[in-house]
Amino acid sequence: MPHDHGDAPPHTLLPSEPELRVKALESLLVAKGLVDPAAVDAIVDQMQNHVGPRAGARVVSRAWTDPAFRARILDDAMPDLIEMGLTGAQGEHVVVVENTPDTHNVVVCTLCSCYPWPLLGVPPAWYKSDAYRARVVREPRKVLAEFGLDLPADQAVRVWDSTAETRYLVLPMQPDAARGLDADALEAWVTRNAMVGTGLPEAPA
Amino acid sequence: MSRVHDMGGRFGDGPVDATEYPAFKADWETRAHALTTAAMPLGGWTIDARRHGRECLPPATYMALSYYEKWLAGLTDMLVAGGVLTGEELQSGTPGAAPADMQARKLTPEAVAAAAGRRVPYTRDVDDPPAFAVGQSVVTRTRPFNVFVAGGHTRLPAYAAGLTGRVLRHHGAHVLPDAAAHGLGERPEHLYAVAFAAGDLWEAPEHPRDEVVVDLWQSYLRAP
Structure with missing residues (x-):
């Protein structure tokens, strides 16, 4: 493990441009027979093409249309998520928290960037930013306003700081304008930000 | 006491830039993320050791680096501390030999596909009942x-x-x-x-x- 010491830390020995730094590190590991570039390609493909917020939207739209499912995932989401094939790294212990007229939920990871990858994909840049991590616990309403979300004064905010391997998914309220639609049509209303709590469901463009 | 990563509640940060980017802002970020994942079996680091590796960056460095630069720096320091790479190799760009048992841990493309969707829980069975009840x-x-x-x-x-x-x-x-x-x-x-x-x-x-x-x-x- 790295320790605090007076020597120059190893990372300072790499080139200063990040593009070159990644290349230098990968080249060394490949040349030593420790990393297969095809495996790195496969991970890139996985992140870019096979995970994303549509998985979470399927969970939310199903919860809006299937009361038994909704009740089950609010109690313990994992059995259903496993059955739906929506689990994996960074989604081992998902907890679904429900927005109500009384309470709006928002998710953050102040200590790093914990996020439910199998449901929402790789976190957006703002989720990993210092400003979001530092501020959303102390002044969530100001931060949400920067996302264009102004909460009513009679709705409390509950901010979930993901400090453990639990990953939180916000179950937004179903908009009145989206009543009566089937789960497939509803899926298009569920934005990524609505499932983090920095937005609300929106009519598809 | 806590380290520089522990920033919840801190004053002084500006507005959140809610701009939507593709999954990554630049290709090298994607590569840095994937390379970190691919290198993890080499040292067998736990997720907690990975986090600690990034948190050990000097505060001035932590604050100066972008998110994936922190990952790269944390990864580099861990690879050296774990004996996977040496400072000489980083400086010269010339690879030395790697032990066969370490090479045997190399992640294969097939293993990446197999690992997708695999759940490795962090829950464990313990003998003692919870000390605190909901509502307490x-x-x-x-x-x-x-x-x-x-x-x-x-x-x-x-x-x-x-x-x-x-x-x-x-x-x-x-x-x-x-x-x-x-x-x-x-x-x-x-x-x-x-x-x-x-x-x-x-x-x-x-x-x-x-x-x-x-x-x-x-x-x-x-x-x-």
Whole structure:
């Protein structure tokens, strides 16, 4: 493990441009027979093409249309998520928290960037930013306003700081304008930000 | 005491830039993320050790680097500390030999496909029943320190230290990061979602009913 010491830390020995730094590190590991570039390609493909917020939207739209499912995932989401094939790294212990007229939920990871990858994909840049991590616990309403979300004064905010391997998914309220639609049509209303709590469901463009 | 990564509640940051980018802002970020994942089997680092690696960056470096630059720097330092690479190799760009047992841990493309969707839980069975019940008041450790290692990894954010909250959920027993980050075993403990009133956390809360919920291990907590 790295320790605090007076020597120059190893990372300072790499080139200063990040593009070159990644290349230098990968080249060394490949040349030593420790990393297969095809495996790195496969991970890139996985992140870019096979995970994303549509998985979470399927969970939310199903919860809006299937009361038994909704009740089950609010109690313990994992059995259903496993059955739906929506689990994996960074989604081992998902907890679904429900927005109500009384309470709006928002998710953050102040200590790093914990996020439910199998449901929402790789976190957006703002989720990993210092400003979001530092501020959303102390002044969530100001931060949400920067996302264009102004909460009513009679709705409390509950901010979930993901400090453990639990990953939180916000179950937004179903908009009145989206009543009566089937789960497939509803899926298009569920934005990524609505499932983090920095937005609300929106009519598809 | 906590390290530079522990920034919850800090003053001075500007507005959140909510701009939508593709999954990554630049190709090298994607590569840095994937390379980190591909290198993990080499040292067998736990997720907690990975986090601690990034948290050990000097504060000035941590603040100067972008998110994926931190990953790269943390990864590089861990690879050297773990004997996977040497400083000489980094400086010269000329690879030395790697032990065969380390090469045998190389991640294959087939293993990437197989690992997608595989769930490796952090919950463990423990003998002792949970010490705290849902609804009960608890007090957090006075300071966010690691009891095993000075300056070590912990997941109690400084802003939630030394405060009274109430147990909202019991998550079962989970691996203790404070131990797992330092090769001290898993030492699983009951884990709770603990709610704190904004008025107890901040001098000027935005709303009297707002709350922050933090997942905290049993040894971080005591009865009032």
